Amino acid sequence: MNRATLDLWVGFFVAISLVALGFLAMKVGNLSSASSGETYTLQAKFDNIGGLKPRGAVKSAGVVVGRVSEIKFDPENYVAQVTLQIDTRYKFPRDTFATINTSGLLGEQYVGFEVGGDPEMLKAGDTIKKTQSAVVLEKLISQFMFNKASEPSAAK
Amino acid sequence: MSAEPLVKVSNLNFTYDRRPVLTGINMEIHRGQVVAIMGSSGCGKTTTMRLIGGQLRPTSGSVSIGGQVVHELDNDGLYQLRRRMGMLFQFGALFTDMSVFDNVAFQMREHTDLPESLIHDLVLMKLHAVGLRGVHQLMPSELSGGMARRVALARAIALDPLVMMYDEPFAGLDPISLSVVGQLIRTLNDALGGCSIVVTHDVQESLKIVDYVYFVSAGKIVAEGTPAEIKKSTTPYVHQFVWGEADGPVPFHYPAPPYGASLLQEVVRA
Amino acid sequence: MLDKVVRALTSLGRSVTDRIWRLGFASRFFLAVFLYSGTAFRRFHLTIREIYFTGVLSLIIILVSGLFVGMVLGLQGYDTLQRYGSSEALGILVALSLVRELGPVVAALLFASRAGSAITAEIGLMKATEQLSAMEMMAVNPIARVVAPRFWAGVISMPLLAALFSALGVFGGYLIGVQFIGVDEGSFWSQMQASVDFRQDIVNGVIKSFVFGVLVSWIAVFEGYDAEPTAEGVSGATTRTVVTSSLAILAADFVLTAFMFRGI
Numbered sequence: 001m002n003r004a005t006l007d008l009w010v011g012f013f014v015a016i017s018l019v020a021l022g023f024l025a026m027k028v029g030n031l032s033s034a035s036s037g038e039t040y041t042l043q044a045k046f047d048n049i050g051g052l053k054p055r056g057a058v059k060s061a062g063v064v065v066g067r068v069s070e071i072k073f074d075p076e077n078y079v080a081q082v083t084l085q086i087d088t089r090y091k092f093p094r095d096t097f098a099t100i101n102t103s104g105l106l107g108e109q110y111v112g113f114e115v116g117g118d119p120e121m122l123k124a125g126d127t128i129k130k131t132q133s134a135v136v137l138e139k140l141i142s143q144f145m146f147n148k149a150s151e152p153s154a155a156k
Numbered sequence: 157m158s159a160e161p162l163v164k165v166s167n168l169n170f171t172y173d174r175r176p177v178l179t180g181i182n183m184e185i186h187r188g189q190v191v192a193i194m195g196s197s198g199c200g201k202t203t204t205m206r207l208i209g210g211q212l213r214p215t216s217g218s219v220s221i222g223g224q225v226v227h228e229l230d231n232d233g234l235y236q237l238r239r240r241m242g243m244l245f246q247f248g249a250l251f252t253d254m255s256v257f258d259n260v261a262f263q264m265r266e267h268t269d270l271p272e273s274l275i276h277d278l279v280l281m282k283l284h285a286v287g288l289r290g291v292h293q294l295m296p297s298e299l300s301g302g303m304a305r306r307v308a309l310a311r312a313i314a315l316d317p318l319v320m321m322y323d324e325p326f327a328g329l330d331p332i333s334l335s336v337v338g339q340l341i342r343t344l345n346d347a348l349g350g351c352s353i354v355v356t357h358d359v360q361e362s363l364k365i366v367d368y369v370y371f372v373s374a375g376k377i378v379a380e381g382t383p384a385e386i387k388k389s390t391t392p393y394v395h396q397f398v399w400g401e402a403d404g405p406v407p408f409h410y411p412a413p414p415y416g417a418s419l420l421q422e423v424v425r426a
Numbered sequence: 427m428l429d430k431v432v433r434a435l436t437s438l439g440r441s442v443t444d445r446i447w448r449l450g451f452a453s454r455f456f457l458a459v460f461l462y463s464g465t466a467f468r469r470f471h472l473t474i475r476e477i478y479f480t481g482v483l484s485l486i487i488i489l490v491s492g493l494f495v496g497m498v499l500g501l502q503g504y505d506t507l508q509r510y511g512s513s514e515a516l517g518i519l520v521a522l523s524l525v526r527e528l529g530p531v532v533a534a535l536l537f538a539s540r541a542g543s544a545i546t547a548e549i550g551l552m553k554a555t556e557q558l559s560a561m562e563m564m565a566v567n568p569i570a571r572v573v574a575p576r577f578w579a580g581v582i583s584m585p586l587l588a589a590l591f592s593a594l595g596v597f598g599g600y601l602i603g604v605q606f607i608g609v610d611e612g613s614f615w616s617q618m619q620a621s622v623d624f625r626q627d628i629v630n631g632v633i634k635s636f637v638f639g640v641l642v643s644w645i646a647v648f649e650g651y652d653a654e655p656t657a658e659g660v661s662g663a664t665t666r667t668v669v670t671s672s673l674a675i676l677a678a679d680f681v682l683t684a685f686m687f688r689g690i
Contacts, residue, residue, distance in 0.1 A: 003471060006478045013482045017586030020593035024525060024628055027615065055623070209563055238565035249556040266566050308560075 039066060039085040040124035044098045044111070049080045050134025051109045052100055058084050060113035065090045068111060084111065093118035094126070100134035109134060160223075162187045162351045163208060163319060168217035170203060177203050178375045181217070185368075190345050190352045192362045194397065195372035196406060201355045204372070205321050208353065209243060210234050221319060239267055242312035246324045248304040250296040256283070256307050257292040263314040282310040286340060302333035309340060318350035326358040334358070338365050359398055363387065371397070373405075452648045459577050459647065462570035472575040473582075480541040480576070481583030485590070487536055492591035495532060496598025499523055503599070504607050516609050517618035520599030525622060525631045526687070529592030531679050534638035537584055538671035542646035545576050546667040549650025550660035558651075573651060577643045584639025585632050592631065630686045637678055642671045 046052075049071060058066035066086035074081045086092070095116030102109050122128065161184040168181035178200045185191045193201045206212045208219050210226045219226045221237060229237060250259050260279045264270055270278070283289040286306040296304055305325065312320065325337050342365040345352040356362050363369070363383040371379040371386075371394055379386070379394045387398060396404030412418070466473050503519040549572065552558050558568040596618075603609040622628065646667050653663035 006471075006475055009482045010474050010477045013477070013485065013583075014586065017589050021586075021589040021632075023593050024589060024596070025624055027619070211559070211562065235565040235567075238563055241563065243560070243563040245556045245560055247555065249560040251557055251560075252552075252555070262566075263564050266564070266571075 038088045040088055041069075042084045042086055042092075042122055042124075042126055042128060044082045044084060044128040044131050045074065045077070045079045046082060046098075046100060046131050046133050047079055048133040048136060049082060049109075050100055050136060051102075052082070052111065052134065053109075056108065057110040058086060058113065059110055060090070060092070060115070065113070082111070091121040094120045094122055095130065096122065096128055097130045097132065098128045099132040102135070161185055162222060163353070164220045165204070165208065166218050166220075168204070168207060168219065169215045170200075170207060170212065171215045176375060178207075181372075181375075181377060183370055183377075185351045185353060187351055188345070188349065189367045190342060190354065190365060192354045192356060192366040192369045193372060194355075194357060194359070194362070194369055196357060196397070199372045200375045201372050202323060205323060205353065205355050208319075209241065209321060210237065239263075239315060240318045241321065242315075242317035242319070243321045244305070244309050244312050244323065244325055246327055247301070248296070248308035250299075250304055250308055250311070252296050254296075255292070256288070256294050256296065256299070259296065259307060260292075260311045260314055262311065267315065278314070282314055283307070285313070285344070286310045287336070302329050302336075305329070305333075305337065306340070309337075309344075313344060313348065316348055318348070320345065320348070320350065320352040322352065322354045322356070324356055325354060326356055326361050334361050338362075341365055357397075359400070363398075448652075451652070452644070455648050455651065456644055458569055459574050459644075462567055463574045463578065465567075465570040466574040466578050472571070473578050476575045476579030477583055480537075480545065480579050481586060484537060484540050484583070484587060487540055488533055488587045488591050489594055491532065491536055492529075492594035493598040495528055495591075496520060496524065496595030496600075497602045499528075499595065500599040500602030500607070504603060504609065513609055514613035514617055516599070516603045517614035517616075518621045520603070521596055521618045521622050522627060524592040524595040524599075525627050527679070527683070529595065530588045530631050530634040530638055531675060533588040533591040534584060534635065534642060534675045535672055537580075537587060537639075538642045538646070538675065539668050541580065541583070542642050542667050542671050543664040545580065545643075545646040546650040546653070546664045547660060549573065549576070549647060550653035550655075550663050553651065553653060554655040554657075554660060556655075569651075573647045577647050580643030580646065581636070581639045584642065585635040588631065588635035588638075626686075630682075633686075634679065634682050637682060638675050641674045641678060645671045645674060 052068060052071065054068050054071055056068040057064045058068065066084055068082060069085045070083040072081045072083075092113055093115055095118040097114040097116065099112045099114065100109055101112045163183070163185040165181055165183040168178055169176070170178040181204060183191070183193075183204075193204060195201050203212065207214055208221070208226070210219075210229070213227045218228075221241075224233070224237065226234070226237065250256075251262065254262070257279055260282055261275050264275045264278060280289055280292065283292055286309050288303060288306050288310065291299065291303065291307070296307070299307065309325075320341075322341060325341065326334055329337065338361045341352060341354060354362055354366060363386065366383060368382060369380060369386050370377055371391075373393050379389060379391045381389065386394060389395060389398070393405040395401070396406060402408055499520045500516065503516050503523075504513055507513045507515055507519065549558075552568075552572065558572065561568045561571060600614065604611045604614050649663040649667045649670070653659045
């Protein structure tokens with residue numbers, strides 16, 4: 001086996017492996033969206049973050065605009081302090097409403113941004129004032145049962 | 157014959173696993189000499205050669221080549237020394253993944269910066285010296301035993317070494333190849349101008365070509381001399397070896413309990 | 427009676443100390459391979475030749491196995507997921523299983539059996555036929571010339587083969603899941619892309635296969651170099667390469683997974 005043939009085969013081998021790796025990174029993983037550009041930090045406080053995890057999505061109008069980078073407990077106010085990394089391309093007004101939603105019925109939780117009409121935009125490091133906590137399923141069920149119980153009995 | 161020997165073995169002792177393999181070996185090999193180290197299998201002759209080549213360290217005593225003590229050399233020094241030595245292994249030890257040409261060219265490519273055109277000519281010259289210029293394209297697996305050994309010889313002399321060592325060069329060869337190898341050892345030695353050490357137990361071929369013989373038995377030198385002296389020797393071990401007698405100092409029977417008693421013994425069924 | 431016990435204990439102790447001694451020797455050998463790797467890189471064509479024999483010639487088994495493993499994952503995964511109405515998560519299941527675990531581990535096991543045993547046999551035979559001795563006597567360091575290129579070829583080939591295995595496995599899962607069974611193509615890929623993180627999953631998978639490559643190549647070259655120079659010696663060495671490599675891969679996989687995926 002002469003050197004030229006060896007080099008050809010090894011080059012072919014390395015080339016297809018790199019293609020496979022690229023396929024994995026792009027089509028299987030989320031490389032294209034993950035590292036596209038700079039982000040700026042926003043803070044938000046929630047009474048209950050439910051099942052929100054770091055690296056969860058931040059969506060506005062259903063489109064991913066950022067990621068949750070850190071979740072900490074604020075011991076002074078007994079609330080959850082969530083740090084968000086938002087893509088610098090997108091700016092949000094100061095009266096943006098941050099809610100914790102569930103994708104689908106029982107899916108993963110994400111932070112949703114609902115914008116208001118404030119002309120001033122949130123700057124890097126700002127805290128989002130208006131937040132709504134996650135819906136906790138147990139509370140919902142007990143509320144439903146409470147409502148049902150307090151309904152006057154219809155037909156007796 | 158120069159006064160200072162090229163290879164000098166002084167009081168060499170070698171033990172392996174607390175078992176003495178060589179005891180008090182003294183040898184002197186001068187420039188231009190072909191020296192044979194003879195003895196039956198397992199007597200320590202191959203170990204002697206490995207000690208000369210620096211593959212083993214002596215327990216005490218020394219081997220010096222051209223004045224340099226082999227086991228005192230550092231790694232670089234040892235590799236420098238080995239470039240002036242050539243060794244022919246028992247079955248050739250050709251590199252099986254390369255062609256005959258590449259095998260012979262190996263040392264030239266590794267140790268020199270010679271251009272490929274010059275290497276090409278040198279390789280063919282070395283192969284011509286052993287009579288195998290026509291097989292330079294073949295792979296080692298396509299050669300017969302005798303041819304492989306000759307190619308290995310061409311490879312060993314690639315850089316015109318000063319000291320040539322042969323490990324059982326005659327083992328397993330047909331009569332024609334025996335004679336060819338024997339003549340090659342002599343003519344190459346005379347052409348290279350160094351010395352050659354042949355470890356062998358083939359008496360007939362080696363006595364035809366060597367200048368001096370050392371006889372080793374159980375790790376000691378029991379006899380030495382020129383081929384003529386050896387043939388006339390009355391030392392029992394040498395006499396048995398040279399004339400191929402079945403029984404003598406090297407007994408025919410391996411040590412065992414008395415014959416009559418073992419036959420009459422009750423066979424114990426396990 | 428008592429001396430039987432004593433003898434049993436002695437032989438047990440002897441086998442433990444022998445193993446530890448051997449491990450020490452293997453570690454010094456590993457360091458030596460590193461120290462003498464200059465030739466393998468300065469004359470890179472030596473390493474390229476070995477990449478051909480270890481990597482390229484393993485392609486068939488890796489590609490075919492990857493495809494089949496992916497297809498089986500698709501079948502089994504669908505069977506379980508559809509019981510909970512989550513059959514669109516098939517993409518996630520196939521991709522994460524392959525990229526995180528099956529790709530690196532199974533590819534490494536196959537590599538150890540095919541390429542690792544070949545390396546061991548080759549070096550062992552070279553030792554048995556005195557080729558390594560001959561090289562030493564010709565003032566060429568056999569570790570630099572024969573061992574190091576094979577070691578680095580294994581280290582380079584392993585991550586590449588693992589990537590190919592995973593990629594083909596995902597494709598196999600897609601073939602079965604989407605084309606054959608009928609899972610929705612859009613949700614197959616989109617859910618997969620949303621759940622497979624580049625840094626966490628893919629890069630960790632590559633790191634794993636790199637570590638496996640180092641382990642398998644080290645074991646393969648050591649067993650070959652240390653083999654008894656006889657036929658039984660070489661065959662024992664090739665068996666040991668496959669067994670020891672497999673155990674090492676699985677143990678290292680546990681350690682690496684514990685470190686990498688603890689948080690999740």
